[in-house]
Amino acid sequence: MRTDQKTTAVATRGLTKRFGNRTAVEALDLRVPQGALYGFLGPNGSGKSTTMKMLLGLTRPSAGEIEVLGQRLTPASRGDLLPMIGSMIEAPPGYGHLTGWENMTIVRDMLGLSDSQLDRALATVRLRDHRDTLVRHYSMGMKQRLGIAMALAREPSLLILDEPTNGLDPAGIEEVRSLLVELAQTGVTIMVSSHLLDEIDRMATVLGILSSGRLIFQGTREELFKRSVPDLVIETPQPDRARALITGAVPGQGGVTVSGLDKEQTAEVVRRLVAADIDVYGVRRVQQSLEDVFMDLTGRGGLL
Ligand SMILES: Nc1ncnc2c1ncn2[C@@H]1O[C@H](COP(=O)(O)OP(=O)(O)OP(=O)(O)O)[C@@H](O)[C@H]1O
Ligand SMILES: [Mg+2]
Incomplete structure (x- = not known):
C-alpha cells in the first residue's frame, strides 16, 4: 500500500483484529482524506474503539496494514508518529485529584511542550477559566473538553477521538461539535467516532460506517443518501x-x-x-x- 501523504491521513488495507476465535474488526479498507472531518459510525460493539486503538498502535492488528500520515505504522515508526497524533480513546483521560492545568502539564512533560501550547489548547476548548479547578469537580462536558485539550496541545496533524460526545447533554454535544468543526477548519484531520448518526452526520465531510466489524459504507453524506430507497x-x-x-x-x-x-x-x-x-x-x-x-x-x- 502506497498513498500520498498530501491527500491521505489514514489508510488501512485488510485491517483485521481477532480476539480468540471472535473477529472484532474484519478486513477494513479505511481512507481518511487529509483535512477531513471523518465520522466513524457504528452500533455498540461494532469495532470502533478496537479500530482506533490499532491506528494508534495500542492494539496489534491480527492482519492488515496501516498507514498514518504517509508512513507505515510499525512498532519502530510508532515513536515518530505519535507526537503528530492527538487522541482520546473510550474515556477522557484526566486525573480527578489534579487540576485541569496539572493534568495538562503531564502531557507537556511527556512530549516536551511549552506552557503557551498548553494555554492555547485550554483556550481552544474554553477551559482557561477553569484551569485551576480539580477535575473531579468538572462536568462531563468539561472532562471531555479537557481530554480534547490534552490531545490538542501537541498541535497534531491528526486527531483521533473516540465518542467525545458520549454522556453529554444536547448543549454539550453541540459545544464539542462546533469545536471540532472549528478545528477542522484549521486544517487538522479529525477522525471522530459515535454510535449516533445525528451527532455526526451534519459535521462530517466523510462518513465510515461499521457494522459487526465490517466497513459497510465509506463516503460523503450525499453518497449515503443515494442509498436511500423511497x-x-x-x-x-x-x-x-x-x-x-x-x-x-x-x-x-x-x-x-x-x-x-x-x-x-x-x-x-x-x-x-x-x-x-x-x-x-x-x-x-x-x-x-x-x-x-x-x-x-x-x-x-x-x-x-
Ligand atoms: N480486549 C478484548 N478482548 C476480547 N474482546 C474484545 C476486546 N476488546 C473488544 N472486544 C470485542 O470486540 C468487539 C468490538 O468492540 P469495540 O469496543 O471495538 O466496539 P465499539 O464499536 O467501540 O463499541 P462501543 O460503541 O460500545 O464503544 C466487541 O464484541 C467487544 O466485545
Ligand atoms: Mg467504543
Missing part, C-alpha cells in the same frame, strides 16, 4: 386486498406502504391494482430519512 405510499380503502397483490407491502398511511421499488416496478404495481379493480385514491413516493438508510445498512441491530 417508500411508495398507496392510499386505498382496500389495504388487505392491495397487500395480497404486492409483495412486501405493509399497512400504513391510509393504505399500504412498500419500499425499494423502482419506477417500472411502481408502474406494474399500479397496473395490478387497477386490473384487480381496487380503488386507488393516491400514490406518492416518500424519501427515506438518512436515519432509515443507516438503520437498513446496519441491520437495525444497534442503538442507531
Whole structure:
C-alpha cells in the first residue's frame, strides 16, 4: 500500500483484529482524506474503539496494514508518529485529584511542550477559566473538553477521538461539535467516532460506517443518501386486498406502504391494482430519512 501523504491521513488495507476465535474488526479498507472531518459510525460493539486503538498502535492488528500520515505504522515508526497524533480513546483521560492545568502539564512533560501550547489548547476548548479547578469537580462536558485539550496541545496533524460526545447533554454535544468543526477548519484531520448518526452526520465531510466489524459504507453524506430507497405510499380503502397483490407491502398511511421499488416496478404495481379493480385514491413516493438508510445498512441491530 502506497498513498500520498498530501491527500491521505489514514489508510488501512485488510485491517483485521481477532480476539480468540471472535473477529472484532474484519478486513477494513479505511481512507481518511487529509483535512477531513471523518465520522466513524457504528452500533455498540461494532469495532470502533478496537479500530482506533490499532491506528494508534495500542492494539496489534491480527492482519492488515496501516498507514498514518504517509508512513507505515510499525512498532519502530510508532515513536515518530505519535507526537503528530492527538487522541482520546473510550474515556477522557484526566486525573480527578489534579487540576485541569496539572493534568495538562503531564502531557507537556511527556512530549516536551511549552506552557503557551498548553494555554492555547485550554483556550481552544474554553477551559482557561477553569484551569485551576480539580477535575473531579468538572462536568462531563468539561472532562471531555479537557481530554480534547490534552490531545490538542501537541498541535497534531491528526486527531483521533473516540465518542467525545458520549454522556453529554444536547448543549454539550453541540459545544464539542462546533469545536471540532472549528478545528477542522484549521486544517487538522479529525477522525471522530459515535454510535449516533445525528451527532455526526451534519459535521462530517466523510462518513465510515461499521457494522459487526465490517466497513459497510465509506463516503460523503450525499453518497449515503443515494442509498436511500423511497417508500411508495398507496392510499386505498382496500389495504388487505392491495397487500395480497404486492409483495412486501405493509399497512400504513391510509393504505399500504412498500419500499425499494423502482419506477417500472411502481408502474406494474399500479397496473395490478387497477386490473384487480381496487380503488386507488393516491400514490406518492416518500424519501427515506438518512436515519432509515443507516438503520437498513446496519441491520437495525444497534442503538442507531
Ligand atoms: N480486549 C478484548 N478482548 C476480547 N474482546 C474484545 C476486546 N476488546 C473488544 N472486544 C470485542 O470486540 C468487539 C468490538 O468492540 P469495540 O469496543 O471495538 O466496539 P465499539 O464499536 O467501540 O463499541 P462501543 O460503541 O460500545 O464503544 C466487541 O464484541 C467487544 O466485545
Ligand atoms: Mg467504543
